[in-house]
Amino acid sequence: MAPAPDSSVELLQGTLDVLVLKTLTWGPRHGYGVVRALHQLTDDVLRIEEGSLYPALHRLERRGLVESEWGLSENNRRAKYYRLTADGRRYLRAETSSWSTFADAVSKVLTATVAPA
Amino acid sequence: MAPAPDSSVELLQGTLDVLVLKTLTWGPRHGYGVVRALHQLTDDVLRIEEGSLYPALHRLERRGLVESEWGLSENNRRAKYYRLTADGRRYLRAETSSWSTFADAVSKVLTATVAPA
Numbered sequence: 001m002a003p004a005p006d007s008s009v010e011l012l013q014g015t016l017d018v019l020v021l022k023t024l025t026w027g028p029r030h031g032y033g034v035v036r037a038l039h040q041l042t043d044d045v046l047r048i049e050e051g052s053l054y055p056a057l058h059r060l061e062r063r064g065l066v067e068s069e070w071g072l073s074e075n076n077r078r079a080k081y082y083r084l085t086a087d088g089r090r091y092l093r094a095e096t097s098s099w100s101t102f103a104d105a106v107s108k109v110l111t112a113t114v115a116p117a
Numbered sequence: 118m119a120p121a122p123d124s125s126v127e128l129l130q131g132t133l134d135v136l137v138l139k140t141l142t143w144g145p146r147h148g149y150g151v152v153r154a155l156h157q158l159t160d161d162v163l164r165i166e167e168g169s170l171y172p173a174l175h176r177l178e179r180r181g182l183v184e185s186e187w188g189l190s191e192n193n194r195r196a197k198y199y200r201l202t203a204d205g206r207r208y209l210r211a212e213t214s215s216w217s218t219f220a221d222a223v224s225k226v227l228t229a230t231v232a233p234a
Contacts, residue, residue: 037233038226045219099227100224105163108158116143117154
């Protein structure tokens with residue numbers, strides 16, 4: 001994703017995966033819990049659609065970065081809970097560092113005030 | 118683009134477009150000048166391939182965000198020079214603000230230390 005020109009921010013697939021993993025670092029969550037966590041952590045700036053979230057969770061599960069099991073939600077409904085695996089935790093650490101390098105580089109360009117050669 | 122897990126950073130198409138526009142804010146450049154500017158501004162963190170750069174320049178030209186004309190390079194070779202248009206400058210301003218909102222939100226999530234609800 002590139003940031004959209006309007007206020008709604010379109011998420012890149014790879015970035016979404018990392019954000020989803022991060023929400024699971026404090027313990028298992030069901031899908032709606034992941035969405036709620038992302039909204040809360042970003043003051044609603046990152047709006048995640050179910051149409052992107054579930055493919056992301058399934059992608060992460062296929063790659064062994066999360067595991068899921070059925071459980072009961074706070075409303076006593078059956079819900080699938082997703083849990084970070086050890087591989088998922090390692091991947092999150094690497095990608096977080098990579099994101100930070102990338103975002104710093106982009107910011108350096110966009111805020112540059114002196115012409116490069 | 119999502120940041121790649123290895124050190125080479127894969128650029129998102131939309132982000133690349135904005136970075137290219139930014140390098141033109143100080144005056145026209147030819148393609149190689151754009152690449153050199155991005156390498157220099159980011160200490161070589163953002164490596165741009167010709168295979169991505171020229172499609173980006175053509176995309177921007179089709180959208181009226183840059184204009185090109187032939188000129189002579191510093192080595193006295195014919196080269197196409199790209200110039201930011203007024204629309205390009207407006208687009209760059211909007212996208213820079215959008216990028217900053219997005220990057221702040223992602224950073225907030227990735228650096229969060231307190232569990233959201």
